[in-house]
Amino acid sequence: MADRWDSAAPLYATSEHRAGTDLDALIEVASGSGTEVALDIATGAGHTAIALAPHVARVIATDRSEAMLAQTRELASSRGVTNVEARWADAHELPFPAATFDIVTCRIAPHHFDDLDPSLREVARVLKPGGRYVLEDSVAPDDADAARFLHEVEVARDSTHLRTLTAGQWVAALERAGLSVEHSESFRKRRGFESWLARGDCDEAGADAVRARFGTAPAAAIEALEIERQDGTTVAFTDDKILLLARRA
Numbered sequence: 001m002a003d004r005w006d007s008a009a010p011l012y013a014t015s016e017h018r019a020g021t022d023l024d025a026l027i028e029v030a031s032g033s034g035t036e037v038a039l040d041i042a043t044g045a046g047h048t049a050i051a052l053a054p055h056v057a058r059v060i061a062t063d064r065s066e067a068m069l070a071q072t073r074e075l076a077s078s079r080g081v082t083n084v085e086a087r088w089a090d091a092h093e094l095p096f097p098a099a100t101f102d103i104v105t106c107r108i109a110p111h112h113f114d115d116l117d118p119s120l121r122e123v124a125r126v127l128k129p130g131g132r133y134v135l136e137d138s139v140a141p142d143d144a145d146a147a148r149f150l151h152e153v154e155v156a157r158d159s160t161h162l163r164t165l166t167a168g169q170w171v172a173a174l175e176r177a178g179l180s181v182e183h184s185e186s187f188r189k190r191r192g193f194e195s196w197l198a199r200g201d202c203d204e205a206g207a208d209a210v211r212a213r214f215g216t217a218p219a220a221a222i223e224a225l226e227i228e229r230q231d232g233t234t235v236a237f238t239d240d241k242i243l244l245l246a247r248r249a
């Protein structure tokens, strides 16, 4: 899996992940007061860690891809951010003692984790009592056909996309890990189609298959995902992200 992320790292540095109302809301919900020690899991090119940095004392930005961590260090340095430390870590086995962090964040990544429940138990373990977890990830559309379509095309473009959960399934997963969900909001996020496709790991034949699949999307998916087509090609679609704030007892 590291290879897939290593080669995508430069794309993530400049992708739509770098900013957005979802990231602004995540930082607001994390409500740092300048004193907290925070952990950002699966930091990618570091956009969440770097946005959080001015609001906390220190952020440890972790990822399983060294190339992503290099992007994080470069971005932090280019912005003059000095309180972000990039460290290798697998989300399933965080190399930190219990009750280390006041805030843990994880944005648009747990749908890639091999085992969701153990990764969330790790979040609960490293949070201090009363500490908060802020999670953002993709959400399946309510309509079953649209949900199936979105999951199929996500998996076809990206072999590391493992799950497309409903809002209720995300909340239940956090609660199973012993985290109490206190806040939930959702966002529509528009994706430029070809740049979304390029961030995956399918070959050109696979990309053509995804392009063709969008061309024959069911009506429910066209509506739920606002699939935009021009001159017979897909140019964009819009999906939902959920933002959850949960607290460790």
Ligand SMILES: C[S@@+](CC[C@H](N)C(=O)[O-])C[C@H]1O[C@@H](n2cnc3c(N)ncnc32)[C@H](O)[C@@H]1O
Residues within 6 Å of the ligand: 005, 012, 017, 018, 041, 042, 043, 044, 045, 046, 047, 048, 062, 063, 064, 065, 068, 089, 090, 091, 092, 106, 107, 108, 109, 112, 113, 114
């Ligand atoms: C979509 S990117 C994350 C975007 C980033 N959080 C942001 O806000 O811009 C997904 C990241 O998850 C990382 N990842 C996937 N599985 C992981 C795991 N088991 N442990 C740690 N990182 C993982 C990948 O290396 C990749 O950098």
